[in-house]
Amino acid sequence: MIAMRTILSRAAPVLACLGLLGIWQVAALLLNTDSFPTAWEAVRAIPSILGDKESLINILASLRRMAIGFSLAVTVAIPLGLTMGRGRLVASFFNPLLMVIYPVPKAALMPIIMLWLGVGEIAKILVIFLGVSLPVIYHSFQGAKAVEEKMLWSGAAMGLSAAQRMIRIVLPAALPEILTGCRTGLVLALITMITSEMIARQSGAGNILFNSLDMGQYDTVYAMIIIVGAMGIGLDAAFESVRARLVKWSEPGFDIPLSFA
Amino acid sequence: MIEIDHVSQVFQTAGRRGHLALSDISLEIGEGAFVSILGPSGCGKSTLLYIVGGFVKPTQGAATIKGKPIAGPGPDRGPVFQEFALFPWKTVLGNVMYGPLQQGIRRAEAEDQSRRLIEMVGLKGFENFYPKELSGGMKQRVALARTLAYHPSVLLMDEPFGALDAHTRTRLQNDLLNIWERDRKTVLFVTHSVEEAVFLSDTVVVMTRSPGRIKQIVNIDLPRPRRRAELLLDGHYQKYIVDIEHLIDDTSEEVAQP
Numbered sequence: 001m002i003a004m005r006t007i008l009s010r011a012a013p014v015l016a017c018l019g020l021l022g023i024w025q026v027a028a029l030l031l032n033t034d035s036f037p038t039a040w041e042a043v044r045a046i047p048s049i050l051g052d053k054e055s056l057i058n059i060l061a062s063l064r065r066m067a068i069g070f071s072l073a074v075t076v077a078i079p080l081g082l083t084m085g086r087g088r089l090v091a092s093f094f095n096p097l098l099m100v101i102y103p104v105p106k107a108a109l110m111p112i113i114m115l116w117l118g119v120g121e122i123a124k125i126l127v128i129f130l131g132v133s134l135p136v137i138y139h140s141f142q143g144a145k146a147v148e149e150k151m152l153w154s155g156a157a158m159g160l161s162a163a164q165r166m167i168r169i170v171l172p173a174a175l176p177e178i179l180t181g182c183r184t185g186l187v188l189a190l191i192t193m194i195t196s197e198m199i200a201r202q203s204g205a206g207n208i209l210f211n212s213l214d215m216g217q218y219d220t221v222y223a224m225i226i227i228v229g230a231m232g233i234g235l236d237a238a239f240e241s242v243r244a245r246l247v248k249w250s251e252p253g254f255d256i257p258l259s260f261a
Numbered sequence: 262m263i264e265i266d267h268v269s270q271v272f273q274t275a276g277r278r279g280h281l282a283l284s285d286i287s288l289e290i291g292e293g294a295f296v297s298i299l300g301p302s303g304c305g306k307s308t309l310l311y312i313v314g315g316f317v318k319p320t321q322g323a324a325t326i327k328g329k330p331i332a333g334p335g336p337d338r339g340p341v342f343q344e345f346a347l348f349p350w351k352t353v354l355g356n357v358m359y360g361p362l363q364q365g366i367r368r369a370e371a372e373d374q375s376r377r378l379i380e381m382v383g384l385k386g387f388e389n390f391y392p393k394e395l396s397g398g399m400k401q402r403v404a405l406a407r408t409l410a411y412h413p414s415v416l417l418m419d420e421p422f423g424a425l426d427a428h429t430r431t432r433l434q435n436d437l438l439n440i441w442e443r444d445r446k447t448v449l450f451v452t453h454s455v456e457e458a459v460f461l462s463d464t465v466v467v468m469t470r471s472p473g474r475i476k477q478i479v480n481i482d483l484p485r486p487r488r489r490a491e492l493l494l495d496g497h498y499q500k501y502i503v504d505i506e507h508l509i510d511d512t513s514e515e516v517a518q519p
Contacts, residue, residue, distance in 0.1 A: 148344065148346055150340075150342045150344050150346035151346045151347075151348065153314070153316045153334065153340060153342075153346070154340060154342070154346045154348075154407075154408075156315075156316070156333070156334035157314065157334045157335065157336060157338065157339055157340055157408075157413075158336060158359060158360040158363045158364075158411055159335070159336050159360075159363050159364065159411075160363060169348070172348070172350045173348070173349070173350070175350070247350075249349055249350045249351075249391045249392075249393065250349060250350070250393070
């Protein structure tokens with residue numbers, strides 16, 4: 001019974017995907033227009049995209065930009081968020097600033113950034129950086145703020161300096177919250193990456209998508225959407241498995257206290 | 262030897278008015294003594310403990326330990342909090358080893374000592390458990406072991422058994438006394454339970470409600486080692502409890518008349 005349920009829950013995402021493709025297939029067959037290829041046609045176009053050297057280079061370049069933007073953002077955002085969470089002065093300086101920037105769609109800044117930095121790598125990495133930074137700062141901030149004072153006092157009594165308490169108590173204690181921010185950041189990195197490539201059309205996965213649209217290669221358009229979507233799902237799943245391992249100690253699951261005083 | 266010299270503490274409240282939490286407290290705590298600070302909630306008794314710990318700076322007055330002014334926290338004074346304050350990302354062993362490792366003791370040696378301490382507090386077999394997998398009583402045992410592990414000369418216990426059920430509380434009181442009778446550290450123990458204070462202490466400092474002042478210092482002249490079952494039938498023990506309860510009742514009435 002339990003084994004059956006585990007198999008079902010493992011298979012559920014796959015079944016959901018297949019179901020979606022099935023609905024797509026039927027809808028496309030019913031509508032029968034050029035701009036809406038069937039699921040089968042789209043899936044069939046995937047190997048030719050991934051087999052094409054230039055497309056592959058473009059997709060890898062996208063991923064590279066995303067990795068650089070994400071890493072830079074995390075490197076800046078986590079220390080900033082943690083410092084804000086533990087220092088009222090730092091928080092009162094950065095908080096209003098971030099509240100203004102937070103709701104602005106980062107892609108809307110793309111024209112200005114292009115004006116300053118051109119359409120090259122730096123502009124696109126900067127947009128990704130901005131997109132990822134804010135949720136990571138916000139969650140690191142919340143995580144650091146929630147760290148129990150008494151935990152820090154316990155560390156201070158053991159002789160940990162203020163800097164050591166930051167790295168060895170605040171950071172690990174806030175890690176579950178920080179990683180929640182990073183997960184949101186990762187998805188946002190993908191979104192801002194594609195958007196930036198659609199605006200500054202020079203290379204990348206977003207560029208392939210729009211070029212094929214211009215040329216009326218609708219099966220390629222849909223195939224690219226599937227590829228980008230799969231990238232997102234794959235990255236998110238990979239991150240989630242790393243996250244779960246890192247913060248195993250905080251996950252609910254076996255939180256039933258043992259009956260022992 | 263801890264000396265608290267004319268300490269007052271004012272907290273800034275939301276209304277910008279200063280709230281006087283402690284008013285002119287002077288107290289001497291001898292080495293190896295078990296001293297309880299007893300008072301109603303909000304009397305500033307925990308604040309007094311935090312001042313000795315160096316976690317809070319007094320608004321007025323000063324505290325010294327062995328003649329040296331207390332300027333901040335240090336491993337000579339080990340806190341045990343009601344909230345346990347364990348490091349949730351560390352196992353039981355990792356928590357207990359934290360202090361010794363911080364003090365530069367070699368890993369093998371720190372682990373060896375810590376395992377012995379874990380056994381002493383009755384948690385053998387739970388070394389690799391995470392705090393969230395433990396009950397409240399077990400967590401407090403870990404917290405005690407973690408503090409004992411870096412050999413503080415003073416234990417600062419802030420209502421350590423306040424969050425535990427009656428049965429667990431009794432067991433931990435007994436175990437704490439056993440441990441204390443072995444190495445006779447100085448203990449400063451904050452509680453609002455009269456029975457707990459009398460059972461454990463050499464001296465009970467009774468405090469008034471806000472602002473916290475020392476109402477009376479009661480020396481508990483009961484032989485050690487103390488056995489709960491014997492004490493419960495002991496007239497002296499009962500009288501201490503009744504007398505101190507009267508003291509506290511007076512304190513409460515003072516508040517009723519503004």
